[in-house]
Amino acid sequence: MSTPELTIYFDGACGFCTAEVRALQGRDRLGALAFVDIAAPGFDAFPPGTDMPALRAQLHSVTRDGRVLKGLDSLQAAYTLVGLGWAVLPLRVRALRPPLEWAYGQFARHRYRVSRFLGLPAMAPQCDGDACRPSPYLKEAPDERRR
Known part of the structure; x- marks a missing residue:
């Protein structure tokens, strides 16, 4: 993949x-998005230059070429990739960015x-000992897509 x-x-x-995330998954017909749950037990796949306080403070994403996006930039990229760029048009208006x-x-x-x-x-993963099931909000995906 x-x-x-x-x-x-x-x-x-x-x-x-x-x-x-479920809504984005439902619109992601081309498989452009992958999702990583930072609340999953054992999570340790931090994007470059981040730590858990940073990930908890705002949404983060990483582009295919390795750029780390934060907050509204992550939302803008995700919505655009699933064909909802029109929904985030206000994020492109420089004067609106500070209040947004x-x-x-x-x-x-x-x-x-x-x-x-x-x-x-909240829908945290369900765990029994060391074995955990992912959040029920997420669709099943091949292992490569979870990372």
């Missing part, structure tokens, strides 16, 4: 985040509270 265009590092303990960055930061900081408010409970 070929390398995905974008690998997204998401918080599988966040109901909103995992629901959004601020709003994204507030959302990221309070994502668990927002998830509960929207009725999207």
Whole structure:
């Protein structure tokens, strides 16, 4: 299988985040995206220059050529790759970026509270000893796509 265009590092303990990943998976007909759950037991596949506090603070992704994207840049790339570029057009307007960055930061900081408010409970992986099943929000994918 070929390398995905974008690998997204998401918080599988966040109901909103995992629901959004499912929505992206449903639109990703060309297999351009791969997903890595940073909340999965044993996660240690950090993108270059990141650590767990950074990954928890905002969404991160890595492009096929190795560039690390953060926050709104990750969202813009993901939505564009699944044919929803029109939905993120405001992110391309320079004057709108500062307030949108601020709003994204507030959302990221309070994502668990927002998830509960929207009725999207956390869906952490289920573990029995050392064996874990992935979050039920995620579709099954070949092992290469999970990394």
